[in-house]
Amino acid sequence: MFNLILTEMKKVLFTLLLPIVALAMGGCKKAPVAPTLSVSPSEDIVFEVTGGTARVRVTTNQTKWDASSNRSWCVVDKKTDDSAFEVKVGLNKSKEEMRGAQITVTAGEGENKKSVIVKVRQRGGKELFDITVSNIADTHADVNVVPLDPEENYFCDIIETSVIDKYYKGEVGNFVDALFKFAIDFYGTPEIAVAKLTRKGEQHKTIKELTPDSECFAYAVGIDAQAKRCTEIVSKMCHTNKTE
Numbered sequence: 001m002f003n004l005i006l007t008e009m010k011k012v013l014f015t016l017l018l019p020i021v022a023l024a025m026g027g028c029k030k031a032p033v034a035p036t037l038s039v040s041p042s043e044d045i046v047f048e049v050t051g052g053t054a055r056v057r058v059t060t061n062q063t064k065w066d067a068s069s070n071r072s073w074c075v076v077d078k079k080t081d082d083s084a085f086e087v088k089v090g091l092n093k094s095k096e097e098m099r100g101a102q103i104t105v106t107a108g109e110g111e112n113k114k115s116v117i118v119k120v121r122q123r124g125g126k127e128l129f130d131i132t133v134s135n136i137a138d139t140h141a142d143v144n145v146v147p148l149d150p151e152e153n154y155f156c157d158i159i160e161t162s163v164i165d166k167y168y169k170g171e172v173g174n175f176v177d178a179l180f181k182f183a184i185d186f187y188g189t190p191e192i193a194v195a196k197l198t199r200k201g202e203q204h205k206t207i208k209e210l211t212p213d214s215e216c217f218a219y220a221v222g223i224d225a226q227a228k229r230c231t232e233i234v235s236k237m238c239h240t241n242k243t244e
Contacts (some may be wrong), residue, residue, distance in 0.1 A: 013041050034062045035114040037107040049120040049148065051089040056118060058083055060107040067118075071101035078140040091149045092124040093231065099124055120199055129154065129220035129234040138212035138241045144204045145220045154231070155180075156220040158207040160240070174235055180227040189226040198223045213242040 006017060037060045045054045058065055067076045067085050075088040092099060103118040130146040145156045159175065168174035183193035216238050223232030 002015055003064070005220070012034055033061060033112075035108040035112055035168055037105065038066070038112045039105055039118055041071055042118075043205065044119045045087060045123055047089045047092075047120070049092045049123050049126050051091050051122065052112075054086060054087045054090075054101075056085055056105075058085065058107075059106060060114075062107040062114075064109060065105065065107040067103055067105045069101055069103050069120075069207070071099075071107075071120075073099075073122075074101035076103055085092065087120060089120070089122055092122050093128060093148075094124050097125040125184065127224065127234050128231050131211060131218050131234060131236040132155075132218060133158070133218045133236060133238040135206075136238055136240060138243045139210050140206060140208040141210065141216070141218075141238060141240065142206050143218040144202070145218075146202045147200075149222075150182070150201045152222050152231075153194055153200055153224070154203075154220050154222045155198050156203055156205060156218070158205075158210065158216050158218045160211055161215045161217060162211075172228060173221075176184070176221055176229060180223065190225065193227045210240050212240055213238050216240060 003125075008149060037058070040057045040059070047054070054092040056067075058067070067078065069076050075087060077086040077088055079086065084147075087103065096185060097124050099108075102118040103120060105114055105118060106115045108114055126148055129146045130148075131239070132144045133141055134144065141158055143156060143158050145154070149155055155176065159172065164170055164172050164175060168178070180190075180193055183197055184190050187193045187196060192241050207218075217235045219235035221229050221233045224230040
């Protein structure tokens with residue numbers, strides 16, 4: 001009988017002590033480690049107009065971190081490196097003197113999370129094409145074009161203002177569109193038309209059969225794979241000589 005009573009008492013004591021033990025064990029849990037996060041370089045990353053790549057190192061005591069950009073032209077590439085990421089920026093074709101983006105780097109999850117901002121800036125404001133007209137005569141002139149993007153296909157020419165005003169509503173873009181439409185019909189595909197009429201890199205042309213004593217302008221414009229204009233037209237005025 002005594003053993004039975006003792007067994008029942010042990011059961012009661014165990015039931016009473018279980019919540020206390022659980023509470024005590026819960027109180028021994030380690031508090032979350034305060035997150036630390038730093039990046040290098042910590043100052044603004046500044047790119048030239050042509051763009052480039054920069055590497056940013058991440059130091060944190062958290063097991064997970066991420067980085068994201070708020071602008072499509074500023075690309076974050078984490079690759080397979082757990083301690084750094086790359087910032088990639090292409091050619092800045094805008095006329096703004098400077099454009100900016102922010103990369104948010106975040107380490108940890110939930111309440112145990114910390115973020116820092118990496119500011120990215122890129123210079124701009126340059127013309128897409130540097131155009132020089134030389135050796136101007138009565139019926140011909142030379143045009144030299146240096147593109148800002150050496151890998152972009154473009155078309156350049158010298159044309160009389162009177163021709164554009166009379167046949168193309170004063171818009172050289174209308175002439176370029178009509179020219180490439182004709183080239184596609186003539187050659188059969190946009191790819192061949194682009195290959196025949198456009199070039200990459202620095203280009204020099206002698207334009208003949210101009211009208212003497214006429215206002216003209218040299219121009220250049222980017223052309224995409226479908227033989228469509230893909231940049232603004234950059235132009236420079238000139239005037240042919242009178243016939244002696």
